[in-house]
Amino acid sequence: MNDPVQKIRVAVICGGTSNERNVSLKSGIQILKHLDATRYEPKLVEIAANGQWFLKDTATLLQIDVTQPAEKGIVPAQPSSLQEWPEKPFDVAFISLHGSFGEDGRIQALLDLLQIPYTGSGVLASALCMNKMQARDVVSGLDIKVPSGFLLHKRNLPPHHIIENRVKNEIGFPCIVKPNASGSSIGISLVRTKEALAQAMAHSFEEDDSAIVEQYIQGREITCGVMGNASIGGELMVLPPVEIIPDGDFFDYRAKYDSALTKEICPALLEQGLMEEVKNYAVKIHERMGCDGLSRSDFILRDSSFYFLETNTIPGLTEKSLCPKEAAATGITFGDFFGKQIELALEKNYGTRYSTRDPHE
Numbered sequence: 609m610n611d612p613v614q615k616i617r618v619a620v621i622c623g624g625t626s627n628e629r630n631v632s633l634k635s636g637i638q639i640l641k642h643l644d645a646t647r648y649e650p651k652l653v654e655i656a657a658n659g660q661w662f663l664k665d666t667a668t669l670l671q672i673d674v675t676q677p678a679e680k681g682i683v684p685a686q687p688s689s690l691q692e693w694p695e696k697p698f699d700v701a702f703i704s705l706h707g708s709f710g711e712d713g714r715i716q717a718l719l720d721l722l723q724i725p726y727t728g729s730g731v732l733a734s735a736l737c738m739n740k741m742q743a744r745d746v747v748s749g750l751d752i753k754v755p756s757g758f759l760l761h762k763r764n765l766p767p768h769h770i771i772e773n774r775v776k777n778e779i780g781f782p783c784i785v786k787p788n789a790s791g792s793s794i795g796i797s798l799v800r801t802k803e804a805l806a807q808a809m810a811h812s813f814e815e816d817d818s819a820i821v822e823q824y825i826q827g828r829e830i831t832c833g834v835m836g837n838a839s840i841g842g843e844l845m846v847l848p849p850v851e852i853i854p855d856g857d858f859f860d861y862r863a864k865y866d867s868a869l870t871k872e873i874c875p876a877l878l879e880q881g882l883m884e885e886v887k888n889y890a891v892k893i894h895e896r897m898g899c900d901g902l903s904r905s906d907f908i909l910r911d912s913s914f915y916f917l918e919t920n921t922i923p924g925l926t927e928k929s930l931c932p933k934e935a936a937a938t939g940i941t942f943g944d945f946f947g948k949q950i951e952l953a954l955e956k957n958y959g960t961r962y963s964t965r966d967p968h969e
Contacts, residue, residue: 615649619698623654626707627794635925636704642942700953701726703922711922712738725957727949728901729921730839737897737919738789741820747916750892754916757822759788762813772802775821782824785809787816827910830876832890833931837900837956846887847934851876874937886914893919901952904931
């Protein structure tokens with residue numbers, strides 16, 4: 609009689625120290641609930657707000673409200689009733705961390721040192737995409753339009769009248785002020801007058817020491833996901849684009865996670881030429897950035913031209929998130945969507961024959 613197939617042990621890492629930890633926890637719970645139990649043995653690993661790591665024996669205790677970002681310095685999570693970590697090591701980590709220490713390459717570097725395969729992009733692509741100004745520079749080299757803008761550093765901030773003049777002469781009002789390295793539209797402001805500029809900058813600097821002041825492009829917001837390992841020349845799959853129609857002026861944090869404030873159309877209602885163009889742009893960005901696993905690139909469509917906003921290397925994975933909706937539009941179930949990301953992680957680590965190789969070897 610043949611031995612039963614050994615399940616792949618998955619550490620679903622979620623939570624974290626950023627103010628996106630609530631969304632991360634929600635994503636982690638979804639992954640844990642929907643992974644194929646016949647193939648995977650997942651465990652929830654929560655990183656508390658104070659940086660401590662806990663192994664959770666159940667996800668049912670985590671009741672998370674994602675409609676507001678988590679506050680910094682909140683009470684850390686309580687330790688699990690499990691006093692010991694599994695004797696056998698995890699075969700793969702499913703990274704469900706958003707924001708700093710999740711998408712910026714640091715958790716990826718730690719897992720590289722531990723020689724644990726992980727989902728998503730590696731250190732370089734993660735850090736590059738997290739730095740919005742650096743990502744803009746790379747994308748503009750692909751002949752993809754980006755909003756005009758400039759970078760400000762909190763520690764070497766020019767006098768305010770100089771900043772006002774730069775906005776007036778180079779960008780104009782209204783403009784967008786946002787953190788250079790943050791996610792979920794936290795710290796972003798639409799600035800309509802010069803009187804509101806200082807407060808918007810202070811709001812952005814609460815999230816990051818660098819801020820981008822950029823042109824406000826009013827148009828249709830389109831996002832598009834791509835799956836595949838570009839860093840090893842793997843086959844890429846582009847997902848159907850989504851059009852996001854927020855209730856307010858732009859897709860801010862509340863609009864992202866409160867379904868009553870946003871309408872999402874998948875696939876986006878684009879004419880064929882524009883549909884193929886945005887898909888092509890998303891693939892080109894995924895390739896040039898060297899992204900692996902899953903990425904999602906965001907654009908504004910104005911006057912038949914797409915303007916690049918940013919690329920997310922760990923998009924949200926809750927039931928209301930965009931990439932799961934894109935996958936569902938192609939007939940991919942929640943469980944298969946998560947399983948594919950694990951397969952891509954093992955492919956990157958073990959080669960294209962991951963499906964015939966035992967990761968426990």
